[in-house]
Amino acid sequence: xxxxxxxxxxxxxxxxAGLHNIQTSAEAAAALRPIAGEFxxxxxxxxxxxxxxxxxxxxxxxxxxxxxxxxxxxASLKLKASSARHFYGVIVIATLIGVGLDxxxxxxxxxxxWSAVINGIVAVPLMLAVMHMSSLPEIMGxxxxxxxxxxxxxxxxxxxxxxxxxxxxxxxx
Numbered sequence: 691x692x693x694x695x696x697x698x699x700x701x702x703x704x705x706x707a708g709l710h711n712i713q714t715s716a717e718a719a720a721a722l723r724p725i726a727g728e729f730x731x732x733x734x735x736x737x738x739x740x741x742x743x744x745x746x747x748x749x750x751x752x753x754x755x756x757x758x759x760x761x762x763x764x765a766s767l768k769l770k771a772s773s774a775r776h777f778y779g780v781i782v783i784a785t786l787i788g789v790g791l792d793x794x795x796x797x798x799x800x801x802x803x804w805s806a807v808i809n810g811i812v813a814v815p816l817m818l819a820v821m822h823m824s825s826l827p828e829i830m831g832x833x834x835x836x837x838x839x840x841x842x843x844x845x846x847x848x849x850x851x852x853x854x855x856x857x858x859x860x861x862x863x
Contacts, residue, residue, distance in 0.1 A: 751767070757776070
């Protein structure tokens with residue numbers, strides 16, 4: 691929802707002003723200054739900084755939990771580093787990769803777009819698997835999805851699948 695409203699407000703602000711090709715976050719912040727006011731640049735910069743400060747530990751932590759789970763290693767922030775070396779090692783490596791990307795010269799706006807595209811495509815089989823498994827009583831027991839939850843889950847899965855197909859067709863044309 692937040693991403694949707696960021697896109698919506700940015701489009702509603704920048705597009706009417708004739709700004710159609712923003713390449714960097716600095717350009718976006720500068721473009722907002724005359725349209726949205728003097729503090730737009732500061733507000734945008736604080737938003738980007740806040741997003742980064744939230745994203746880095748979440749992404750590094752989730753990667754560490756996933757890798758530890760795959761490797762059947764202990765994983766918890768409650769554990770000392772000596773008893774969860776793999777877990778904390780992945781956090782350090784993921785954080786260093788994230789910092790390294792900042793100095794790599796990769797266009798951050800294009801990286802955001804491509805990560806969203808990849809996320810949308812990868813989400814389809816994951817959503818199919820989740821909806822299938824959540825409908826099986828032998829897996830979910832008393833927590834099997836039914837009724838409106840199941841309907842909306844399958845509608846969301848169908849919408850995501852349709853969007854991924856449209857994305858593929860549009861890029862082939």
